[in-house]
Amino acid sequence: MELDERAVLKRVFNYMILILLAVVILAPFFIGIWTSFLPTMDIAKGNLFGTNVSLDNYVAAFTRTPILRYLANTVVIATITMFAQLLFCSMSAYAFVFLKFRFRKTFFTLLLITMMLPFEAEIIPNFATVKQMGLLDNYAALIIPFLTSAFGTFMLRQSFLQTPAELKEASDIEGLNHFQFYWHIVLPYNKISMITLGAYSFLGAWNQYLWPMLTTFSNNSRVIQNGLKQLQSEETFNDWGMIQASAAIIVIPTIIVLFIGQHYFKSGMNEGAVK
Amino acid sequence: MSTVLTNITKSYDSEKNVLTDVNAEIQTGEFFVIVGPSGCGKSTLLRMIAGLTPISEGEIRINDDVVNDLPPKDRNLTMVFQSYALFPFLSVWDNVAFGLKARKNTSQAEIEERVNDALKMVNLEDLKERKPRELSGGQRQRVALARAVASDAKICLMDEPLSNLDAQLRIKMRQEIYALQRKLGLTLIYVTHDQVEAMTMADHIMVLHDSKVQQIGTPAEIYKYPANEFVAGFFGVPPINILPAVKISDGRLNVNNDFEVTVDQQVPTDDLKVGIRPNELMIEKTDELHANATVKTIEFLGDEKIVYIKMSNNDLEVAAVVASDAEFKAYDSIKVSTTEKVLLFNGDGVNITRNAEDAVNA
Numbered sequence: 226m227e228l229d230e231r232a233v234l235k236r237v238f239n240y241m242i243l244i245l246l247a248v249v250i251l252a253p254f255f256i257g258i259w260t261s262f263l264p265t266m267d268i269a270k271g272n273l274f275g276t277n278v279s280l281d282n283y284v285a286a287f288t289r290t291p292i293l294r295y296l297a298n299t300v301v302i303a304t305i306t307m308f309a310q311l312l313f314c315s316m317s318a319y320a321f322v323f324l325k326f327r328f329r330k331t332f333f334t335l336l337l338i339t340m341m342l343p344f345e346a347e348i349i350p351n352f353a354t355v356k357q358m359g360l361l362d363n364y365a366a367l368i369i370p371f372l373t374s375a376f377g378t379f380m381l382r383q384s385f386l387q388t389p390a391e392l393k394e395a396s397d398i399e400g401l402n403h404f405q406f407y408w409h410i411v412l413p414y415n416k417i418s419m420i421t422l423g424a425y426s427f428l429g430a431w432n433q434y435l436w437p438m439l440t441t442f443s444n445n446s447r448v449i450q451n452g453l454k455q456l457q458s459e460e461t462f463n464d465w466g467m468i469q470a471s472a473a474i475i476v477i478p479t480i481i482v483l484f485i486g487q488h489y490f491k492s493g494m495n496e497g498a499v500k
Numbered sequence: 501m502s503t504v505l506t507n508i509t510k511s512y513d514s515e516k517n518v519l520t521d522v523n524a525e526i527q528t529g530e531f532f533v534i535v536g537p538s539g540c541g542k543s544t545l546l547r548m549i550a551g552l553t554p555i556s557e558g559e560i561r562i563n564d565d566v567v568n569d570l571p572p573k574d575r576n577l578t579m580v581f582q583s584y585a586l587f588p589f590l591s592v593w594d595n596v597a598f599g600l601k602a603r604k605n606t607s608q609a610e611i612e613e614r615v616n617d618a619l620k621m622v623n624l625e626d627l628k629e630r631k632p633r634e635l636s637g638g639q640r641q642r643v644a645l646a647r648a649v650a651s652d653a654k655i656c657l658m659d660e661p662l663s664n665l666d667a668q669l670r671i672k673m674r675q676e677i678y679a680l681q682r683k684l685g686l687t688l689i690y691v692t693h694d695q696v697e698a699m700t701m702a703d704h705i706m707v708l709h710d711s712k713v714q715q716i717g718t719p720a721e722i723y724k725y726p727a728n729e730f731v732a733g734f735f736g737v738p739p740i741n742i743l744p745a746v747k748i749s750d751g752r753l754n755v756n757n758d759f760e761v762t763v764d765q766q767v768p769t770d771d772l773k774v775g776i777r778p779n780e781l782m783i784e785k786t787d788e789l790h791a792n793a794t795v796k797t798i799e800f801l802g803d804e805k806i807v808y809i810k811m812s813n814n815d816l817e818v819a820a821v822v823a824s825d826a827e828f829k830a831y832d833s834i835k836v837s838t839t840e841k842v843l844l845f846n847g848d849g850v851n852i853t854r855n856a857e858d859a860v861n862a
Binding site: 398401405409 | 547550551552571572573574577578579581582583584585587588589598599602603
C-alpha cells in the first residue's frame with residue numbers, strides 16, 4: 226500500500242513539474258494571443274483581464290498597415306527558396322551519392338567546410354556582391370543567396386546513401402538514365418527527407434531578419450519579420466494591440482508547417498544527422 | 501544463340517583474383533546454376549554477365565555479340581535480386597510495369613497486356629493494387645519474378661532469389677521458378693549457395709570455389725563423377741565421407757587402418773583418399789574385439805536414420821545412412837565397411853576414380 230502511495234505521489238510530482246514548465250513556456254505565447262484581442266488602451270493600463278475582446282486589432286492590422294504586402298513578399302520568397310533548395314540540394318546530393326567522378330570526396334569536404342561558416346560571417350561579401358549586381362531592395366537579393374544550402378545537400382546526401390544499391394542496379398538493367406532514376410526513384414524513396422528539408426528551408430526563409438534588414442528598404446520587398454519591427458517605430462504611439470495581432474498573424478503559417486511536418490521532422494532530422 | 505564466357509577474370513586492386521579464368525557456355529533456354537560457398541565469386545560473375553560490374557579480363561558473348569562494354573540495358577536481360585529491389589512507393593502493378601514504361605518503346609496497350617499476363621502467371625492478380633510493404637516475403641518474391649517475366653528479355657539472371665524465404669516457401673518457389681522457366685523458355689542463370697537448389701533445378705551446374713571453376717556438368721554428372729574432393733563434399737546430404745587410404749596390393753586398399761575395400765583399377769601407392777557416400781557405408785553391431793568404430797549420435801529422419809560414427813583411428817568422424825528400423829544407439833561398438841562404389845582422390849584432391857575420369861573426359 227505504502228509503495229502505491231509513493232508511486233502516486235511521484236506521479237503527481239512529475240506532472241506538477243511538467244505543468245509548471247509548460248506554463249512557463251506557453252504563458253508568453255498565450256498572453257500574446259490574448260492581448261491581440263484587447264484594445265490598446267487596456268494593454269497600456271496593464272489591464273490584461275479586460276472584457277472588451279474584439280477582432281478590431283486584426284482589422285486594423287490589415288487595413289491600416291501594409292502587412293498584407295509584407296506577407297505576400299514573404300510567401301513568395303519563402304516558397305521560391307524552398308523549391309529551389311529542394312531542387313538544387315537534391316541534385317547535388319544525387320551527384321555526391323550516385324555519380325562517380327574524380328575528387329568527389331574533396332568536393333564534399335569543401336561543401337562541409339562552407340557549412341561551418343556562419344551566415345553572419347558572409348554578410349559583408351554577400352552584401353557587396355548584391356550591391357554590385359544592383360539587386361538591393363529586390364526579391365532577387367533575398368532569394369539568390371539562398372538558392373541552395375550546404376546543410377540541405379549534406380542532409381539529403383546522408384538520406385540518399387540509405388537508398389538500397391539494388392534499386393540503382395535494377396534501374397540500370399531496366400535502362401533508366403540518371404535523370405529518370407533521380408526523379409522516379411530517388412526522390413520518392415526519400416520523400417520524408419525532402420519534406421523535412423522543405424519545411425526547414427521554408428521556415429528558415431520565413432524567419433529571416435538580419436539579411437532582409439540590410440538589403441531591403443521599401444515596402445515593395447520588405448518581408449514580414451522586418452515589417453513587424455517597422456510597425457513598432459512607424460507610429461509615434463505604439464499600437465500594441467495591433468502589433469500583437471500582426472505577430473499572431475505571422476506565427477500562424479509557422480505553426481501550420483510545424484504541425485504538418487511534426488511527425489516527419491523528428492525522424493527526418495535524425496536520419497540526416499546521425500548516420 | 502548462347503551465352504559464352506571466355507577466360508573471365510576479375511580482380512580488384514591487382515591483389516588476389518576474385519575470379520580466375522572462368523570458361524563456360526550457357527545454352528539458350530537452359531537452367532544454368534552457379535553454385536559455391538559464400539565468397540567464391542559467384543555473385544560477382546553474375547553481375548559481370550549483367551554488366552553491373554566491369555570485367556577485368558576475358559570476354560562475354562551473348563548470341564555471338566561481345567557485350568563486355570555494353571551497358572546493362574543493352575544486354576537484353578533481366579535480373580531478380582536477393583532483396584527483390586522492389587520500389588516501395590509503387591503498387592505491385594506499377595512495379596511490374598516500371599521497366600516497360602521506362603524503356604518507352606512499348607505501347608500502353610502492350611504494357612497492360614504484358615503486366616497482366618505476368619501477374620497472372622505468378623498468381624498475383626488479386627494483389628495488384630497493394631504496395632510491397634503490404635505483401636509477404638513470398639509475394640514480394642513473386643512480384644520480382646513477374647517483373648522478369650513481363651520483360652521481353654530472354655535471359656534472366658537471379659541472385660540467390662530464395663535465400664530470404666523460409667524453408668517451406670523456398671521449396672514451393674523453387675518449383676514455381678522451374679515451371680516458369682520451362683514455360684517461357686527463358687535462359688535462366690541462377691546463383692545460389694544451396695546445393696539442393698542447384699541439384700533440383702539445374703540443367704547444368706557450375707561449381708565455383710576458391711575463385712576457380714571446379715566443375716561444370718549436369719546434376720547427375722556432378723554427383724556421380726565429381727571432379728575433385730571439394731565438389732564431392734559440396735553435394736549430397738550428409739556430405740561424402742573422405743578417409744585416408746593406403747594401397748595393400750593391386751585393387752586392394754586399406755582405409756584409415758580400419759577396414760579394407762576392393763577397387764577395380766590401378767592406384768598410386770601413397771597419398772590416397774577414399775570418398776564414400778553415406779548410403780554406401782555399411783555398419784553392423786559387433787563386439788568390442790571386432791569393432792572399428794563407435795556410434796556417436798543418431799538422427800532420425802522418418803524413413804531413414806543418419807548415424808554419426810567415430811572411427812577408431814585418427815579420430816575421424818563419418819556419417820552413414822541406414823534404414824529407420826535399424827537399431828543403433830550412442831556408444832554402440834560397430835564394424836564399418838563399404839560397398840565397392842567409392843571415389844578415389846589423389847593427394848591434390850583430384851578425382852582419380854577410373855570411370856569418373858572417363859566420364860569427365862567424354
